[in-house]
Amino acid sequence: xxxxxxxxxxxxxxxxxxxxxxxxxxxxxxxxxxxxxxxxxxxxxxxxxxxxxxxxxxxxxxxxxxxxxxxxxxxxxxxxxxxxxxxxxxxxxxxxxxxxxxxxxxxxxxxxxxxxxxxxxxxxxxxxxxxxxxxxxxxxxxxxxxxxxxxxxxxxxxxxxxxxxxxxxxxxxxxxxxxxxxxxxxxxxxxxxxxxxxxxxxxxxxxxxxxxxxxxxxxxxxxxxxxxxxxxxxxxxxxxxxxxxxxxxxxxxxxxxxxxxxxxxxxxxxxxxxxxxxxxxxxxxxxxxxxxxxxxxxxxxxxxxxxxxxxxxxxxxxxxxxxxxxx
Amino acid sequence: xxxxxxxxxxxxxxxxxxxxxxxxxxxxxxxxxxxxxxxxxxxxxxxxxxxxxxxxxxxxxxxxxxxxxxxxxxxxxxxxxxxxxxxxxxxxxxxxxxxxxxxxxxxxxxxxxxxxxxxxxxxxxxxxxxxxxxxxxxxxxxxxxxxxxxxxxxxxxxxxxxxxxxxxxxxxxxxxxxxxxxxxxxxxxxxxxxxxxxxxxxxxxxxxxxxxxxxxxxxxxxxxxxxxxxxxxxxxxxxxxxxxxxxxxxxxxxxxxxxxxxxxxxxxxxxxxxxxxxxxxxxxxxxxxxxxxxxxxxxxxxxxxxxxxxxxxxxxxxxxxxxxxxx
Numbered sequence: 001x002x003x004x005x006x007x008x009x010x011x012x013x014x015x016x017x018x019x020x021x022x023x024x025x026x027x028x029x030x031x032x033x034x035x036x037x038x039x040x041x042x043x044x045x046x047x048x049x050x051x052x053x054x055x056x057x058x059x060x061x062x063x064x065x066x067x068x069x070x071x072x073x074x075x076x077x078x079x080x081x082x083x084x085x086x087x088x089x090x091x092x093x094x095x096x097x098x099x100x101x102x103x104x105x106x107x108x109x110x111x112x113x114x115x116x117x118x119x120x121x122x123x124x125x126x127x128x129x130x131x132x133x134x135x136x137x138x139x140x141x142x143x144x145x146x147x148x149x150x151x152x153x154x155x156x157x158x159x160x161x162x163x164x165x166x167x168x169x170x171x172x173x174x175x176x177x178x179x180x181x182x183x184x185x186x187x188x189x190x191x192x193x194x195x196x197x198x199x200x201x202x203x204x205x206x207x208x209x210x211x212x213x214x215x216x217x218x219x220x221x222x223x224x225x226x227x228x229x230x231x232x233x234x235x236x237x238x239x240x241x242x243x244x245x246x247x248x249x250x251x252x253x254x255x256x257x258x259x260x261x262x263x264x265x266x267x268x269x270x271x272x273x274x275x276x277x278x279x280x281x282x283x284x285x286x287x288x289x290x291x292x293x294x295x296x297x298x299x300x301x302x303x304x305x306x307x308x309x310x311x312x313x314x315x316x317x318x319x320x321x322x323x324x325x326x327x
Numbered sequence: 328x329x330x331x332x333x334x335x336x337x338x339x340x341x342x343x344x345x346x347x348x349x350x351x352x353x354x355x356x357x358x359x360x361x362x363x364x365x366x367x368x369x370x371x372x373x374x375x376x377x378x379x380x381x382x383x384x385x386x387x388x389x390x391x392x393x394x395x396x397x398x399x400x401x402x403x404x405x406x407x408x409x410x411x412x413x414x415x416x417x418x419x420x421x422x423x424x425x426x427x428x429x430x431x432x433x434x435x436x437x438x439x440x441x442x443x444x445x446x447x448x449x450x451x452x453x454x455x456x457x458x459x460x461x462x463x464x465x466x467x468x469x470x471x472x473x474x475x476x477x478x479x480x481x482x483x484x485x486x487x488x489x490x491x492x493x494x495x496x497x498x499x500x501x502x503x504x505x506x507x508x509x510x511x512x513x514x515x516x517x518x519x520x521x522x523x524x525x526x527x528x529x530x531x532x533x534x535x536x537x538x539x540x541x542x543x544x545x546x547x548x549x550x551x552x553x554x555x556x557x558x559x560x561x562x563x564x565x566x567x568x569x570x571x572x573x574x575x576x577x578x579x580x581x582x583x584x585x586x587x588x589x590x591x592x593x594x595x596x597x598x599x600x601x602x603x604x605x606x607x608x609x610x611x612x613x614x615x616x617x618x619x620x621x622x623x624x625x626x627x628x629x630x631x632x633x634x635x636x637x638x639x640x641x642x643x644x645x646x647x648x649x650x651x652x653x654x
Contacts (some may be wrong), residue, residue: 041631048628058385060501174387263626270625273636278605281645298597299590301375304368309600318608 007035011042017080017142019114026116029133040133043140050082050139051249054164055149056157057186061170062196066232066241067149068106073242074145075112082114082143083107084134086127086150086160114143128159129272132265135163161189163265165258166248168192168241173206187213190225191248194241198229223251285316334362338369344407344469346441353443356460367460370467377409377466378576381491382476383484384513388497389523393559393568394476395433400569401472402439409441409470410434411461413454413477413487441470455486456599459592462490488516490592492585493575495519495568500533514540517552518575521568525556550578612643 005013005021010028013021025043029036055063055070067083074081107113116138118131135146148164150157161167169190193214195206207227214225226244230237252258294311297303303311332340332348337355340348352370356363382390382397394410401408434440443465445458462473475491477484488494496517520541522533534554541552553571557564579585621638624630630638 037633041633044631045628259626263622266625266632267622269632270622270635270639273632274609274639275602275606277636277640278609278645279602282601282605295590295594295597298593299586301372304371305593305596305600306364306368308597309604312597312601313604318605 007038010035011039014039014137014141015042015046019111022114022137022141023116025137026134029137030118030130040136043136047136047139050135050144050146051166051245052135052139052146052148052164053245054161054167054189055147055170056161056167056189057170057194058172059151061172062232063149063151063170066170066194066196066230066238067147069232069235069238070147070242070245071107071113073238075110077242079145080112080143082135082138082146083116084131084138084146084148085115085117086131086148086157114138114141126159126272126276128163129269129276131160132163132269158189159268162268165252165261166191166245168194168245170194170196171206171210172197173200173202187217191223192241192244193225193227194230194237195227196230196232198237199231199234203229221255221257223248223257282316282318286312287315290315334365337362338366341366341464341468342369342373346438349441349464349468350443352464353461356464357445357457367463370463374463374466377462377471377473378493378572379462379466379473379475379491380572381488381494381516382474382497383488383494383516384497384521385499386478388499389559390476390478390497393497393521393523393557393565394474396559396562396565397474397569397572398434398440400565402437404569406472407439407470409462409465409473410443411458411465411473411475412442412444413458413475413484441465441468453486453599453603455490456596456603458487459490459596485516486595489595492579492588493518493572495521495572497521497523498533498537499524500527500529514544518550519568519571520552520554521557521564522554523557523559525564526558526561530556548582548584550575550584609643609645613639614642617642 010021010025014025025039027033029039053070055067057063064085067085071081071083107115116134118127118134131148135148138146148160150160167189169186169192171186171193173195187210193207193210195203195210197203207229210227214227228237228241228244230241232238249258252261290312294303294308298305298308337348337352341352352366354360356366380397382394384390391412394412398408398410434442443461445454445461458475462475465473475487477487494516496513496519498513498520500522514537520534520537522530522537524530534556537554541554555564555568555571557568559565576585579588617639621630621635625632625635
């Protein structure tokens with residue numbers, strides 16, 4: 001098949017920003033296919049220039065529309081923009097129900113924009129690692145602003161948001177109710193707060209509630225997160241969001257916070273990679289059928305979970321007494 | 328200290344339903360303190376009778392109020408009821424901002440009700456395992472209906488919800504917009520759907536949207552999830568939610584689905600316990616300082632993530648070539 005480029009060719013083309021090669025590289029990385037490590041190694045070595053921007057918040061806040069507007073705004077400033085839309089699907093469903101994004105017609109055909117949807121999967125190091133890897137590829141391919149959009153506000157979305165350099169939390173006027181927002185841990189992760197759909201009643205009140213809640217947040221730096229109002233469907237307020245993101249980037253660069261953040265994120269990523277690898281190796285050495293028979297005994301309550309754990313560890317040659325959980 | 332009971336005494340009292348002992352047992356389990364394994368082993372062996380009910384949905388849907396009403400309703404039917412409120416806090420904050428629940432005054436003082444809040448922590452097997460363990464203790468202590476309330480709709484909340492036998496997804500009229508609800512993976516996990524705050528405009532329309540979305544869901548059994556309307560603050564519709572939960576329990580018992588669900592959940596739990604244990608053991612054998620020096624090299628981009636991974640595995644005596652991620 002002379003049409004299939006070697007991994008080396010694929011890497012070269014990806015680094016040049018060839019869109020077909022880029023799409024293929026990302027797919028290989030996402031699927032942990034042969035060549036993925038080579039691609040990742042090359043991209044990691046050539047990356048580090050992109051500003052990664054997280055956009056998170058509850059479903060229905062209008063994140064997709066805002067992201068589209070932000071992409072248009074960054075394009076107007078001459079930046080190459082990538083959008084990574086992370087769609088966590090439940091472990092019950094085979095794939096993303098909404099894997100295909102119908103939106104973003106306005107961005108179609110612009111060679112300076114690259115859009116990619118990712119779905120949750122059982123994957124090496126989980127969704128956050130995969131997102132970071134895809135961003136590494138986009139970074140190496142020359143995209144200088146990468147918008148990472150997550151759906152929902154759970155733990156895994158927060159982890160994905162943490163792979164970004166700067167994160168905006170998008171709310172609606174009603175979710176400005178500080179207590180509700182805090183519950184979801186959102187107040188902690190935002191560098192910017194956006195009250196979208198601000199043409200609805202209560203937007204100023206919502207912004208006030210968010211500002212009040214932010215005062216309760218422990219100050220981590222001299223950056224005071226702005227609370228901005230937008231109507232993304234009309235584009236209102238979007239320019240200011242972009243300006244504030246750029247301002248935050250300058251702030252991070254100036255105060256060394258960018259390096260510190262990136263260091264923390266790389267550490268988390270290394271940890272995630274390792275945990276997954278250890279699990280795979282363990283599964284590889286476990287005698288056939290032992291998992292099933294142990295599970296049977298657990299279901300019948302002949303074993304407790306800890307007895308089942310000990311049995312499996314012993315069979316895999318790991319001392320069951322080594323853990324901190326023994327008495 | 329003659330006031331501190333032995334673990335054996337504590338277990339006996341917990342199994343009798345002594346509230347002080349129960350609270351202490353749960354704390355020991357939550358903190359993975361000495362004695363936790365003994366307590367868990369005893370409780371697991373004596374449990375299996377409780378019906379575990381998950382209540383999940385986006386922040387602001389009124390879950391806490393609904394859970395309080397459900398507890399009152401189950402009490403009126405003579406059931407012992409426990410509430411486990413799971414508050415995931417962000418990895419950035421030290422503890423639960425809202426750890427103390429101010430609500431539930433109506434339930435205070437009723438010896439047939441036990442309320443417990445749990446916060447996310449780096450813990451053996453994660454939040455889902457901890458929740459299941461706490462439920463095992465409550466189960467063994469005689470609580471026959473355990474309401475597991477989660478905040479938010481992310482991956483970890485979905486995992487917690489999955490430890491339940493039956494799960495209600497609580498929405499508000501506006502979130503009935505089927506597309507938004509599906510995005511969060513919520514349509515997949517609900518056995519019941521509740522449109523709360525149904526005195527607001529659009530409740531019937533919201534219910535219709537949810538029903539339409541449910542038709543897209545692949546049928547897993549002959550159970551057709553009902554979509555119910557409630558106004559939890561007034562108690563409207565709550566009795567029907569309880570009836571439908573009981574109906575679902577009967578359905579699960581009759582069709583063997585209960586055993587299958589519990590088996591899946593035990594398998595997931597065993598997997599979580601193992602993954603965490605392997606990680607702890609790995610950390611234990613890693614030479615001092617190697618983590619830091621490897622991280623430095625990664626931050627300086629002298630190593631790629633996969634090179635860093637290989638170095639750490641080698642140092643810990645794990646073959647770096649054993650994984651599926653090599654080329």
